[in-house]
Amino acid sequence: MKNNRIRIIIGHYGSGKTEFSVNYAIKLKEVFDKVSLADLDVVNPYFRSREREEMLTEKGITVIGSSIKGSGSDLPAVSGGVLGPLQSEDTQVILDVGGDSAGARTLGRYEEYFTEGNYDMFCVVNANRGQTSTVEGILRHVYAIEKTAKAKVTGIINNTHLLRDTTVEEVLKGQELCKKAAEKLKVPIKYVVAIEEVAKMLPSDIEGEIFPIKMYMRENWM
């Protein structure tokens, strides 16, 4: 949890950024007083963290979504309210960014806040996603995103999964891949994410903090 105040969550679309961001916000709230989750996803029409606003607000987390209300909008609008938490030094911020470099374009606007020691940018990797199943694929994604985001990746999050079919072997397969990518990028693996049943079976000497999650974004029929 002891990361820089602003945490930018990026990755290939479908890597699990939003599910991680929602879980991460809840975890941060256990430690910090003021936590804001800003949904900068202008790429996806469904499964956006702002859809969980009610649940998160109840837990005391501030959710900043699109400036245009209603889930029926696919206009690429980001709220001016994102600046508030970025500017207030006492607030822990998570920026849940849309997928790929197209989604990361929203970050360019906040460049001035992404100074060394003030932010972290974590790249969520699921080795079971076609485009990020190789080291080259991950690097290509990271470089493309860094270019549009005008910020550098500071850590990798191994979120290798097959939803409810996830096994320990799957996570470890992803861990190997993430290790190689992290070495090339000269950054650490920050978190190893898995659903609770799988997380408790992971070896404790694994690089990065084991981060058990609940699937808040998926209904039980999904």
Place this chain on the structure above:
Amino acid sequence: MAKMLMKGNEALGAAAIKAGCKFFFGYPITPQNEVPEYMSRELPNIEGGAFVQAESEVAAINMIYGAAGAGARCMTSSSSPGMALKQEGISYIAGAELPCVIVNISRGGPGLGGIQPSQADYFQSTRGGGNGDYRHLVYAPATIQEAVDLVMEAFDVADYYRNPVIVLGDGMIGQMMEPVEFKELKKRELPSKDWATTGTNEERKPNIINSLALDPAELEKHNQKLSRKYKEMEEKEVRHEDYKVEDAELVFVAYGTTARITRNVVDSLREEGIKAGMIRPITLWPFPMKAIQNVPASTKALLSVEMSEGQMIDDVKIAIEGRLPAYHYGRSGGMIPVPEDIIEKAKEILGGVK
């Protein structure tokens, strides 16, 4: 091959390419945009493959008419209002007997509607918005894996019957992520495309792709030929899944995303001792009439669950021929049914039906 995690729309595109689709023509509309996005990235990497972003849905479907007429495997995709625009072209394609696959990732309507998932295109898909006596198969996958399998099969079925095939998924099927694998499907014996406009090489008479007939007697003959083809589809292509129907008192009928929700509802009701079951149509046309007619003697009522104000319920009623009461429960406009509400409706029905 190992399982990959894919978004429904991407998986639809990948399945089409695996099935030998070489051409894609389309126009963007949410929530199906990842299909053309995927095709625009992947098709140029395939020998002879091409992606064209058309200037409109009408143009895209007519490009399909051209490519299919030349014997190529091709696909277009859209979402509800865009599908409405394609209907004229689909009628022409059916009339000219051209094989192609058309994907509809449907959203709330009518009109421009919204971008959230909906099943209100049931009438459009099964009755056709185009003119004339024509029919086409409609596959309604409930999982991403099933969407992959059905798209791959759809190309064979289209070629076999020389007819368009629709794959209808609601927006949730397009946007949801699930693990998928690409399996080799059992191949059908397919007739050669000796009708296609591939160039005569001055060795044969030109083939003509056409849906215009100047002689009514000839057009009637053509209609009767098409009709025989549609009969064959009704006999051979009906597909459905029955879930805990054997001793059910209440039989749900649901497809696509609502079938996933309803499956959980059936389990919840059974835990409470209420005997519920579900018939899940996989083909919406031809509709599984016999499955509905053959519900067990224990069945007291049918309940169609849809993301619409009531469309498939018409087919359920046609099938059951008034022998059992048939009810509808629906949410619309992009709202997704909640299990608890369906359970309440089920109890209300069983309380009322003696």
